[in-house]
Amino acid sequence: MAMLTRRTSPGSPKAFQRFQNCIAFLWPSLNSGTTQTNSVQRKSTQMDAIDCLTNELVSRNSKKWDELRDSFTMKSNTPDLNASSYSENNELESISFGQNVNILSKGVVTDLQAIRSPQLGLDIRSLSQAQLDNLLLSTVEIKNKPDFLYLIRQCVRHQQLPSNEVLVSCLKYLMQLCRLQQIESLADLCKLRAHPLIKVYANFAPFKAMALWRSGSADVALMTLHRGYSDCIETDEGRRMARNVFRTIVEETLAQKSEAVLVSLMQVARSIYIEQKDIFVIACVWKQCFASEWFCDQKSATDLYEHYTELQQLVAKRSSSLSSSFIRANNIDAVHRLIEAFLQKDQRDACANCLSILFNHQYLRGDLRACAEIIKSCSELDMPLSEVQNEQFLSLFLNQPAALGSRNNESYQSKPVKEYQYKF
Incomplete structure (x- = not known):
């Protein structure tokens, strides 16, 4: 080793080459290990690039999902604003509806605009009787429920009533809307004013009964109508209204196949006949039961017809x-x-x-x-x-065979004629 060091300098290339040869001779796997480490390093760098790309894609997808979720939550949080804007648009459309279809006159439109003006506010006392009647009739005709209920509330608050015909129309519309509270408020106001219609319709019993019936309170509706029936039949208008309500209740009871309500209805009909000797309600029940397809209803009609002589006479007429x-x-x-x-x-x-x-x-x-x-x-x-x-x-008997004969001739002519060949 001393001779080696003397002949070659430490920094010469030959000495470095000899040193590598010795190392390769002593550890032959070292050279291959270096190549493996290089390949491992290349693979590691490739895997790092793939991982970075995968992470980037995942982050992008997560960002997109967060954006979609945020947009969805923003939309779900804004229905109240849309509903409010939609209601405001509906109110504007309800105002301009009469102008588009020419139902409301120009005077009625100006009255609607005046009644919603901030100068007037909630006070309708500045309106005349004709203006109030026109407004109420117009809202009833076009089924403008919000404006109609607003006017009714103001009439009750300021104790201002429309004319008799308009009041009856308003009561009919209120019973269709099942607004029992508004009907009772108008009844109290009419009592306070000693209005003649309060006696004609027995404290508005038919209207109350129909509103209760529409809202599902069948027993209370029948009881209300039963109590006011005796006072209603004293006048033609009251009798007509009470009978129309009874007829509607009977028709809807049979249409809904409600056995319990039918039993209560028959009891009320019998009580009215005993108290007032009025066969009309029993006749209404009989007609609907008689026309029914159910055997039990037809049996009830037969029992009523057998029991009441006045019913037999009325049906015969x-x-x-x-x-x-x-x-x-x-x-x-x-x-x-x-x-x-x-x-x-x-x-x-x-x-x-x-x-x-x-x-x-x-x-x-x-x-x-x-x-x-x-x-x-x-x-x-x-x-x-x-x-x-x-x-x-x-004439029907004489023309029938001729028609049948013509049909037979047509059918006979329409059939193909068979040809036969005879061999003699």
């Missing part, structure tokens, strides 16, 4: 109108059952009316068989039809 209404409703079975009911009570005139109307219906339909059965029944029951109807049946 209105046999023509009842038959026509059943036919318009395409309920021929009800007409047949009505004829049977008249025959059981020996009400021949009413039965003849029903048969005549039924014949006209079947003749217009061109049903020869049904007309022949009616003619046969009339002859057996000794209830002859009119001469015009007999001529109609004869």
Whole structure:
């Protein structure tokens, strides 16, 4: 080693080469290790680049998700503003609606603008009677609920009532809206003013009853109408209104198939007949039950018809109108059952009316068989039809075979004729 150091200097290239050779001879795997470390370093740098790219993509997606979430929460937090703006737009459209369709006159439009002006505020006492009537009628006709309720509140607050006809229209609209409180407020105001309509409509009992019925309080509605019915029937207007409400309640009860309400309704009808000797409510219940498709309803109608003689007389007087209404409703079975009911009570005139109307219906339909059965029944029951109807049946009978013959000829000619070849 001393000789080696003497012959070569430490910094010469040959000495460095010899040193590397010795190292390679002593540790042969060292050279390969350096190459492996270099490859590992390259792989590590490649993996670092891939990780950076992946992290960048993930961060971008998370940023997009945060932006979408923020935008969604902003939209969900703004429905109140949209609703308020939508209500304001609806109010503006309700104001200009009369101008677009020419329902409101120019005077009514100016009155609406005046009533909403800040100078007037909530005081309608500066309006005349004609202006108030026009405003109320206009809001009722176009079904402008907010303005209508606003005017009603102001009428009650300032104790200013419209004319009688307008007041009745307002009460009808209030009962459609189920506004019982407003009806009671108007009733109290009319009592205070000793208004004549408060006696005609028995403290507005029909309107209250209908509002209660629409809101779902069936028993309270029937009780209210029952209490005020005796006072309502004293005048024509009150009787008409109370009977219309009763008719509506009966029709909707049978349409909804409410057995409990039907039992209560029959009890009220019987009580009214006992107290007032008024068969109208029982007749309404009988008609709807009689026209029903359910056997239980038809049985209830039969029991009422058997029990009340006045009901039998009333139905016999209105046999023509009842038959026509059943036919318009395409309920021929009800007409047949009505004829049977008249025959059981020996009400021949009413039965003849029903048969005549039924014949006209079947003749217009061109049903020869049904007309022949009616003619046969009339002859057996000794209830002859009119001469015009007999001529109609004869013309229908004579024209029917000709029509059938023409159809047979057409069908015969339309069929292809077979050709036969005979071999002789």
